[in-house]
Amino acid sequence: MKIDSTLTKDIDVTASAAREIEQAGYDGLWVGETKHDPFLQVFQALQATENITVGTSIAIAFARTPMTTANVAYDLARHARGRFVLGLGSQVKPHIERRFSMPWSSPAARMREFVLALKAIWTAWQEESKLDFQGEFYTHTLMTPFFAPPPHPAGPPPVFVAGVxxxxxxxxxxxxxxxxxxxxTTPRYLEEVTLPALRRGREKTGKTLEGFEIAGPSFVAVGRTEQELATAIAGTKAQIAFYASTPAYRAVLELHGWGELQPELTRLTKEGKWESMADLIDDEMLHTFAIVGGPDEIGPALIAKLGAVATRLTFYATYKTDPELLPELLRQVRAADQ
Structure with a gap:
């Protein structure tokens, strides 16, 4: 089991934070796309570290084209020498259309084609072959030597895709x-929905989940004192409420009989009542979605939740945490995974 950490959103301390995560003994670190360009932070983190895996979790695919994504990811793979992972996600329609001013349609089919286009572009570069990708959403048929990066020993990076x-x-x-x-997500949703869907996808290409990486970020509300824990719980409830307001994620709520909560939370987002949303997340929901407790409780609970499913585990804390907790949490998870 590989244990990863999430990199800070503060771009001014990306390098130092990455060094701290590596020195704490983590196997990987992930950079999300929120306030800053994730590839810039990945580059900073790679420069500051030596052995740790660094990846995007996630970069927004539909805010880009396969060619622009292929370029930056291929260069990062060269720089990382095998340490970079390209993680992609679709985001949701309002953000793609209104924030990025990019087209939105058939997100799953578009993502499939996006990844296939990426791999076709990389093959053309790595094997110095003709580029001829023609799909419904993306067409890439022009690649002259002047614009083609040379092959490199690391080759293209692995591609992870996020989904619900x-x-x-x-x-x-x-x-x-x-x-x-x-x-x-929840353990029940993973067992009843996620894993069967992944297996169906693998079966289409004659493969199983053997060798297929599953990275499992999990909400963690951890504190060493009552005040620390209360702060962590408040931050975690707020993030659960934010995700629960998204119509695309309603299926997770419906599986547990909480489907009607989603439109109520969506209404609050439209009214700008962000601070009121967390009040609708009760303790049952909190403990269903998150692992809550002291540092010594987190490890066993995290392994129990995702140990049989994921090949990589990540603490997902949306509130400010004490950096000294990083090595402490890692020790607890390593001990529980023995």
Missing amino acids: NTVMTEIAGEVADGFFIHPF
Whole structure:
């Protein structure tokens, strides 16, 4: 089992934070795309570290084209010498259309084609062959020597795809090298929905889940004192509420009989009542989605939740945590995984 950490959103301390994560003994670190360009932070983290895996979790695929993504990912793979993982996600329609001003349609089918286009471009570069990818959403048929980067020993990076609903998850199993479990999930949803969909996707190419990476970020609310724990719980409830307001994730709530909560949370987002949303997340929901407790309780609970499913585990804490907790949490998870 590989244990990873999430990199800080503070771009001014990316390098130092990456060094601390590596020195603490983690196997990998992940950079999300929120306030800053994730590839810039990945580059900073790679420069500051020596052995740790560094990847995006996630970069927003539909905010880019396969060619622009292929370029930056291929260069990062060269620089990383095998330490970079390209993690992709679709985001949701309002953000793609209104924030990025990019087209949105058939997200699962588009993601499938996006990944296949990426791999076709990389093959053309790595094997110095003709580029001829023609799909419904993307067409890449022009690549002259002047614009083609030379092959490199590291080769293209592995591609992970994030998903929640069944179609996107099945697509990930078919065309990707790994899958990101969304933090907004539950053990029951994983068992009844996610794993069957991944297996169906793998079966389309005659493969099983053997050798297929599953990265499992999990909400963790941890504190060494009552005040620390209360702060962690408040931050975690707020993040659960944020994800629960997304219509695309309603299926997770419906499986547990909480489907009607989603439109109520969506209404609050439209009214700008962000601070009120966490109040709708009760303790039952908190403990269903998150692992809550002191440092010595987190390790066994995390292994129990995802140990039989994931090949990589990540603490997903959306509140400010004490950096000294990083090595402490890692020790607890390593001990529980023995």
